[in-house]
Amino acid sequence: MAVLAESGPAAVAVEPVAARLGASKSSFYWLFASRQALLEAALQRWEQRQTDAILPALAAIADPAERLRVLVRHAHAATEGADLTLRLLTESGDPIVRPVVERVTRRRLAVIEAAFVELGRSADRARYDASVTYAAYLGTAALRRVDAAPGDSEEFIAALLSAFGVEP
DSSP states (O other), X not given: OHHHHHHOGGGOOHHHHHHHHTOOHHXXXXXXXXXXXXXXXXXXXXXXXXXXXXXXXXXXXXOHHHHHHHHHHHHHXXXXXXXXXXXXXXXXXXXXXXXXXXXXXXXXXXXXXXXXXXXXXXXXXXXXXXXXXXXXXXXXXXXXXXTOSOSXXXXXXXXXXHHTTOXX
8 A cells, every 4th residue: 555655556566565565576476466466455455444444434424514524524634545545546547546446436426425415405516516525635635745735724624614504
């Protein structure tokens, strides 16, 4: 996961990952049959840790406004996750990466959209609001890369939620 986050999908290869872990190339092949298997395992772990593990907890929050507050706060606090998500989205040309990134993105957007629908928005408006919310998450990750992200994340989160009529 660290190599994927730091250098992107193209850098996920058996030799450099094995060297980083202090393992031999031959011992690494006991775990992964190929570079594709290694990359698939890394992407599966990303999806499990940063989507599968989070969505059930969000679903348990009955109040859609509270669900959005928790989601936005969690998303903006998880800076490493946002950086990896941004990297995967911008480097999704790899045929192994693209379907996973598309699935994760659609799942995340669906959760946000559902909360906006529950708040009384039309389906079209909820879809737009979900896209803007997710774009703010990704945009903040991009701004962090050049030290231009808002300094006060609580103020930023409050402004974002307020823009959608959700009390911070």
